[in-house]
Amino acid sequence: MIHARGLVQTFQTREGKKKTEVRAVDGVDLDVAEGEVVGFLGPNGAGKTTTLRMLTTLLRPTEGTATVAGYDVVKDSEQVRRSIGYVSQAGGAFSGARAGDEVVDHGMLYGMKGAEAERRGKELFTQLDLDGLWTRMPKNMSGGQRRRLDIVMGLIHEPTLVFLDEPTTGLDPQARANLWEHIADLRRRRGATVFLTTHYLDEADALSDRIIIIDHGRIVAADTSDNLKAQVAGDLVDLEVSDAELVTAAAQRLDSIAEAPRHGLQGVEIEGNHVRGRVQRAGKAVPGLLRDLHDADISLESIEVHRPTLDDVFLTLTGRSLRDAADTSPAGAPGATTKEN
């Protein structure tokens, strides 16, 4: 559905008299198959939206090529536009116009007849739980309703490929959970291919078949969430040692089964009475570790095992935490399964 090769976007910025060239997107290759839901993950400013704008024909690539839905984004931009739905961060319905009017006009700009656009729009309103809001102005809607209205506009011409740019930014936890359901429905019910950008780890994890991670304008990884986690991190084992004098001894025991330190991955760490290290298949290795510790008379206050998170993946790949890079994930978000600590 999407094939991009060597996409580059440069901007000129001016500081005083000195002009500098910023490579917002710096050689992006990506492939998305039909029917996939792909999460495009990266911190703010990593180049997500810029890449998306190139794929949706809103921005001409400085270098590189991309075909979207079988058409070249530069040469056949009109055909690309016909085939895709795009829900931008800003939305697309004017706050002071009636929702239904905006939807119908949008459909008509795709060449639909007025009556057809209205029928389809009302159908989508029902599917996205917007019943009764046809004549309401977006400024009088809740954040979640506005977002769903934006999605209705993106779907009015029945595209087979849908781009969603930061679909849940700014929504409260309930509205997010609700929107996730609707996004999951895009494929379940209409078999659409979905390409969504996000800087929320839990969102990428919950919605996507496959995750593409971008940082500083470059793709640093592309795989399923499970594979990414399995490849790079291992489980985090956190031991709390009762006797402060035995912490080093405990660290040695953990070290014998832990991953060796390498780029982006620290070895066994000691912090107060805590000893932490990454262990492959902790479920298998931990019983042996416990026997070891028992034999050495090292008693524990607690032991915790954390499955690796996407943040661990990001940390391993880039040497910094995604949450530090974009500390915006709302606390208490539903289904925040990747954040056990």
Next chain:
Amino acid sequence: MRFWRESYIVFRRQLRMNLRNPAWVIIGLLQPILYLLLFGPLLKPLIKQFGATNAYTFFVPGMLVQLGIFGAFFAGFSLIGEWREGVIEAERVTPASRTALLVGRLIRDILQLFVQALILVALGYAMGMRGSAGGIVFGILLTLLVGGACAAASNALALTTKSEDVMAPVINMVMMPVLLLSGILLPMTIGPKWLLDISAWMPFRWVVDAVRTAFSGDFASSPMIWGTVWAAVLFVLAVAWGTSTFRKENA
């Protein structure tokens, strides 16, 4: 065919929003009416010095052009609001012609200007303005042309600056010399020669002169030709600029 259909969709949407919130239309109209009511009487005793006989026949054409220029200059402000809410982006991601996205808006601006012009001429007539019917029609057409040019330029400026805070001072900066050098309020001919020479470089002065001569029924005069040529040139340039900003890949 498709182009006009798309322009019409954009136009209809704009008109619908204007009718729902007509504040700008009313403010835009109020200004020339106030000029006519409160400034017109001041001209009456001076009118002989201009070589004219009827103060309102002199003044209404100037007000028409002022309405066309300044009313249209503000057209872009609503575009910034739309841009901020993602409307322009949403329209640009459809297969619709980029020129249609601009032209639909221009037709709204020109229609609005047309209604305002009719009201202004009717009011002027009530106050004693007289002129040739054909000349008045032509004067209004010229006003619409120059108004369309200003609206296109305003839309282009809006999409370039994307900020009311930048756009307002720019418009002010443009408006002052236009107002002072085009003889809208007083004819440039009563001033010293150097001022008249400077005003010859101000395209809008020729348009004002052309509308004035049109009202008097004199179609073959040189201001008439120059004014018409300038209005047409400005219109073509502004529409080209406006379209390019809608088309521009990073708008």
